[in-house]
Amino acid sequence: METRRIDPVNCSVARALSVVGERWSLLIVREALDGARRFGDFHSRLGIARNLLATRLETLVTAGVMRRVPYQEPGDRRRFAYELTEQGRALRPTLVALLEWGDTYLADPQGPSVIVRHRPVDDASSCDEPVKVVLECAAGHSHLAPEDVCRTPGPGARFVESS
Amino acid sequence: METRRIDPVNCSVARALSVVGERWSLLIVREALDGARRFGDFHSRLGIARNLLATRLETLVTAGVMRRVPYQEPGDRRRFAYELTEQGRALRPTLVALLEWGDTYLADPQGPSVIVRHRPVDDASSCDEPVKVVLECAAGHSHLAPEDVCRTPGPGARFVESS
DNA sequence: GGGCTGAGTTGAAGAACTAAACCCATAAAG
DNA sequence: CTTTATGGGTTTAGTTCTTCAACTCAGCCC
Incomplete structure (x- = not known):
């Protein structure tokens, strides 16, 4: 019997993974969300090989996830920093989802090492409660279980x- | 079989990526969420190399994401199928987040190829509206922007x- | 000039990925 | 009872990616 299926490779998940599916890409984005800007920031925080970091940053820049911006500190030469574009910041939910999954199923015995909180960076005034990612449909039904959704x-x- | 697992940083994102961060893992999980069960399902849907599929499935099974279950169809020999565990199904929000990101920034000119809807598989009765992933804090503030959260x-x- | 630092490049070794051929057990066909 | 087909893999060979360490380069500081 022949059935028609959605082409699994012509899919935004596959395209997304072709940009951020490499071993270090999401970790680089994570560090950038957490304030890393310079080549050395990423290198020392992640321990990634320098050449690989260079090519990953280049990949992320050409994909539009990051931007290479010149900067100059007083008494220093002109250098480049890497910062997230809006497209890059939009990966936050993906990272929170991964973090949550890791916390739930691969937890450190001492508990999570990172908690994401509802607070803009450097704003001590807001609610500060832990953040979770939830599935919500356009009709307003929230906290959907994985079984409650399907692909169409x-x-x-x-x-x-396919046969 | 020996698995490498170079815990780059002590963080659940890194640990999660050491399980599902390889090139095909998330696509395998996605196909499983969409009903793939047998070796050949995954192979023909994804076009992944067979040896790699075999080791990925083994990795996912030992990581607790999938389960290898024997089954037998009438007039056929006993075979094995691969199905998601609860841990595996819990990757749905991650995949929805990636899908959404891909749809927003790497869209096919014709629009998204897949829409996730609020409907259990094979239940035509429920609301059927498209599903999105949203960030929500424990105090009930919902639809947080990426800038509204920080890591602690x-x-x-x-x-x-570090210097 | 000589050394130091940040930001990369280069190169060799090893690990991962791909493609295609091969294997094995069962079952159906001749 | 031999042959062929099929699902589910394994082997092998070749290519690409990662890693690590060593090297370069430009500008500041002495």
Whole structure:
């Protein structure tokens, strides 16, 4: 029997992974969300090989996730920093989801090493409660369980035949 | 089989990525969420090399993301299928977040190829609206922007020296 | 000039990925 | 009872990615 299925490779998940699916990309984005800006920041925080860091940063810049901005500190030469674009900051939910999953199933015996809180950086005034990622539908139903959702073809769907 | 696992940083994101951060792992989980069960399902849907699929499935099984279950179809020999554990199904929000990010920034010109809807598989009765992932804090503030959250140390935090 | 620092490059070794051929057990066909 | 087909892998060979360490380069500081 032939069935038509959504082409699994023509899919935003696959495209997203082709940009941030490499071993270090999401960790680089995570450090950037946490304030890393310079080559050496990323290198020393992550322990990634320098050449790999260079090519990853370049990949992320050409993909539009990060931006290479010149800067100059007084009494120092002109250098480059890497900062997230809006596209890069939009990866926050993905990282929170991964963090939550890791905390739940691969936890350090001492508990999570990082907690994401509801507070803009450098603003001590707001609510500060831990943040979770939840699935919510357009009709307003929130906290959907993984079983409560399914994939359906969208306008850009390609189909493949399979037996 | 020996698995490498170079815990780069003590963080659940890094630990999560050491399980599902390899090139195909999340796509395998995605196909499983969409109903793939057998070796050949994954192979034909994804086009992944067979040996790699075999080791990925083994990795996912030993990591507790999938389970290897024997089954037998009438008039056929006993075979094995791979199904997600609860831990594996819990990756749904991560995949929805990646899908959303890909749809927003790497979209196919025709629009998304996949839409996730609020409906249990094979239940035509429920609301069917598209699903999004949102950040929500324990105090009930919902739809937090990436800028509204920050990382803070948790009970299991390790600290490293850096200059 | 000589040394130091941040920001990379280069190169060799090893690990991971790909593709294609091969293997094995069962079952169905001849 | 031999042959062929099929699902589910394993082997092998070749290519690409990662890693680590060593090297370069430009500008500041003495």
